[in-house]
Amino acid sequence: MTSYAPRGDRAKKARAARNHALRLGVTVREYRPLEGLEPKLEQEMLRVLAAWCASHPAQPLAFSLRLEPFAWMEGKRYFVAEQDGRLVGFLVGTRLAARGGVYLEDVIRLPNAPYGSTELLILTALETLARDGVREASLGVAPLQGVEQQPTRGQRALGCVAGFVRDRVTHVYRFKSLNHFKRKFAASRYEANYLLYLPPRLTPRLLLGLAGAFTPEGLGPFARDLLRRTAQRLARTLTRLPVVPALRAFGAALLAGALLVLARHLHPTPTPALHLVRTHPWWMVPAGAGAGAVAAHSRLRRH
Numbered sequence: 212m213t214s215y216a217p218r219g220d221r222a223k224k225a226r227a228a229r230n231h232a233l234r235l236g237v238t239v240r241e242y243r244p245l246e247g248l249e250p251k252l253e254q255e256m257l258r259v260l261a262a263w264c265a266s267h268p269a270q271p272l273a274f275s276l277r278l279e280p281f282a283w284m285e286g287k288r289y290f291v292a293e294q295d296g297r298l299v300g301f302l303v304g305t306r307l308a309a310r311g312g313v314y315l316e317d318v319i320r321l322p323n324a325p326y327g328s329t330e331l332l333i334l335t336a337l338e339t340l341a342r343d344g345v346r347e348a349s350l351g352v353a354p355l356q357g358v359e360q361q362p363t364r365g366q367r368a369l370g371c372v373a374g375f376v377r378d379r380v381t382h383v384y385r386f387k388s389l390n391h392f393k394r395k396f397a398a399s400r401y402e403a404n405y406l407l408y409l410p411p412r413l414t415p416r417l418l419l420g421l422a423g424a425f426t427p428e429g430l431g432p433f434a435r436d437l438l439r440r441t442a443q444r445l446a447r448t449l450t451r452l453p454v455v456p457a458l459r460a461f462g463a464a465l466l467a468g469a470l471l472v473l474a475r476h477l478h479p480t481p482t483p484a485l486h487l488v489r490t491h492p493w494w495m496v497p498a499g500a501g502a503g504a505v506a507a508h509s510r511l512r513r514h
Contacts, residue, residue, distance in 0.1 A: 212341040212348060215399050217334065222397040225330045232292075232327030237299065239335040242289040252291065255298040256280065259321055266322040280317055288313060290336045292320070292328045299324040302332040304340070304348070312347035313340055333396065352404055353390045368413055369406075 217226060242252060260278065280287075280303045288304040300320030304313040315336060320328050333350075340348050355377040361370040377386050408417055 212337070212345055215337065215341070217397060222334075222395060225334060225395040225397075228327035228330040228395075229334050230327070232325050232331040235294065235325040235327075237292055237294045237325050237328050237331055239290055239292050239331055241339060242291050242301075244284050244289065252298070253281065256291070256301050256319075259298055259301060260319050262321055263319045278317060278319075280319075288336070288340070290332055290339070292324070292332050294325060294328075300328045300332055302336050304336060307347075307349070310347060311345065312349060313345055314349045314351060316351065329392075330395070350393050350396065350398065353393050354386050356386075356390045369408075369417075372413070372418065373406075 242249065244253075260280065264278070280289075280301075283305075286306045286308075288306070290302040290304075291298060292300040292302075300318075302315060302319075303317040305316045306312075307314055315333060318329055318332060320332075337348055355373055358373045358377065359367070359370045361367040408420075
């Protein structure tokens with residue numbers, strides 16, 4: 212913490228966002244529950260947490276800590292952001308006793324919180340921790356960032372698989388935006404994290420385990436959610452295309468319906484084994500019709 216000095220070009224975007232929040236009247240203070248509980252504040256924190264979860268419907272990753280801000284309160288530091296007496300966000304830091312540090316574990320805000328509230332929370336927490344003599348603070352893992360860079364061929368193959376998974380689920384877990392956000396703070400140093408596996412080769416069980424880390428509720432629910440999101444994105448994209456409204460609506464409805472039908476036929480109960488897609492050939496009829504509508508749109512644009 213002694214070497215961290217976000218001045219000049221370093222972390223300038225984070226500082227600009229913090230200053231914007233300050234101009235809007237956002238303030239940050241530390242909540243010390245061991246010195247006196249504030250039940251009303253804790254209820255507000257739960258309300259903010261529920262609103263945050265509703266705006267992030269993705270399943271929690273199996274390899275990350277769950278959202279339990281009030282568990283083990285004696286080992287945590289709390290910072291709350293308020294505007295005009297209303298809670299707009301909070302930060303929970305967990306003590307790392309062996310390293311004399313704090314892990315900034317949960318950074319939660321309202322979906323409509325003033326821009327810069329999160330940066331203000333983090334920078335204020337870092338300044339407070341430095342004054343208290345904390346040796347280091349961590350923003351946690353940047354999920355799968357640079358995972359393709361591996362020393363051996365076998366590891367590079369697994370790294371490419373992990374990178375593929377990261378890129379395919381980015382619109383669900385928002386890895387890219389999360390990694391970009393953490394880079395704004397210009398950390399003093401970065402530490403590598405490692406995936407340990409045995410035997411030292413790619414196997415179906417290993418790949419299934421890797422997929423399971425991203426789908427703790429099972430591959431079936433994850434696939435249904437992914438297909439539902441894809442159908443919604445397709446429908447939004449098609450409704451913006453400059454084509455006859457009836458054709459546009461027809462294509463969007465059929466493509467979305469086909470994906471939802473496919474999702475409905477996924478096995479509903481998670482099991483340790485890979486979920487098989489159980490469908491009927493007739494689900495391809497609306498898919499083909501929707502694809503035909505898209506092709507018709509392409510021909511109309513060419514003419």
